Amino acid sequence: MKHKKRIGVRVIVGLNKLLFRLIIGMRGLLRIPKPKLQSLFIRANNRLVSRYKVKVPAEELLLLLPHCLQYNECQQKISDDLELCEGCGRCDICQLAQIRKKYQIPAFVVDGGQLALAVANRGNYRAIVAVACEEELEKGILESALPVLGIVNRRPEGPCRNTKVEAELVERAINFFLEGHQCLKESIEVISMRRNNNY
Template sequence: MKQPHAISKARKRLFIGLISGSCLVVCLFLMALWLVPFIGLDAIHPYAKWALGGVVLLGIGFVCVGYWGLFLNIITKKQILGSKRFRGLTIKLFLPLMVLLGRLIGFEKQHIMLSFISVNNELVLAEAGRYAPKDILLLMPHCLQNSRCDKRLTYDINNCDRCGKCPIAGLLELHDTYGVNLAVATGGTVARRIVVQLRPKLIIAVACYRDLSSGIQDTYPLPVYGVLNERPHGPCLDTTVALDQVEEMLHRFIDPNTAKSGKTISTGQAAQS
């Protein structure tokens, strides 16, 4: 079995390879915008082709600066000038191209999304500072609840008996210990509503790779650190999460000099203390 560090490096290599190819595709496309009508533009104005060429060169320069900034951010794991914009460029421009390019050359979408989540997490670690607990949201999927449990946690997560048969008890303990916001959502629409309601400055989200990648895109520019859930029984049934990894990120992002003031919130609730 591959070690987590080796898996992370492999995902990073895949991401860099695909984003390099995507950057090349964009630059070639921009060059084509100039080369194709090059001869015909003479009929419009003697300098028309050079004006268009200047615009194309500016576009290529923009893409290349974004690419190299992102590349250096990934390699150095440090915040550099324009880090937030590089993450936005990845999410809005490069990711759709990476998925298309990756599928064309035979990579599964799952591997591409996992590489994106891994690199996004490193960018968030480099970009984000420390926050008060009330500004951090632990956003959890409802499938973490034991399927044989009769408690309605999607209505109120505080209904949990903390029996320890699912990760919800451990997450409530993290909420109690660190005072961060804790929310359980049944889907993307509800998750977005919770984010709007609580207005956090940072999200630590647990989900499968599909929901994480779409959630990172939907909430940009809000930084989202993604933690993949574990699915021993298949998708959306009795999933689990490495609580130690969630706690490690809380240590990273919480400002220890601030008060504990987070809330718990579930589907259909108003935020409560």
């Protein structure tokens, strides 16, 4: 049964890649702004992943966070241990560290897509919850061999500086994989539809 489920996951990942590559190839023809197409791409991915029942244990679910979520003047640099966060509340890392501790899942703060992929490839993971900008999520979903739920960060100060994410959305995505709900529409629709309000 587990073997069949893993085959199913691989099929979904393959469909994701095919869909996304078609979207990328149509950018010029459709004349749709790149950020909008990337948002559609992430939304389509989340919907497709949500249609397959995949339940993973906590130790096999990876949470990937961008370094730009951390307050840029924080002296406590965090990478593979969110518990190093001192909980000052100046950035969303504080809440995310609490969520990681609550569910006991592996979590890493990374500087970019290549490092995120390296982290994902070196562990025995079966699913990923990733927070990043549209550009990095697009690359990560396309290159990953695992099902990914992507959550776009907000950038009130511009790209790569003091970005934000709603911790509630991250927790919903985590619960989707841990509880193994098929078509968890309410959670996935919120994750997919929430606007990236960068202003």
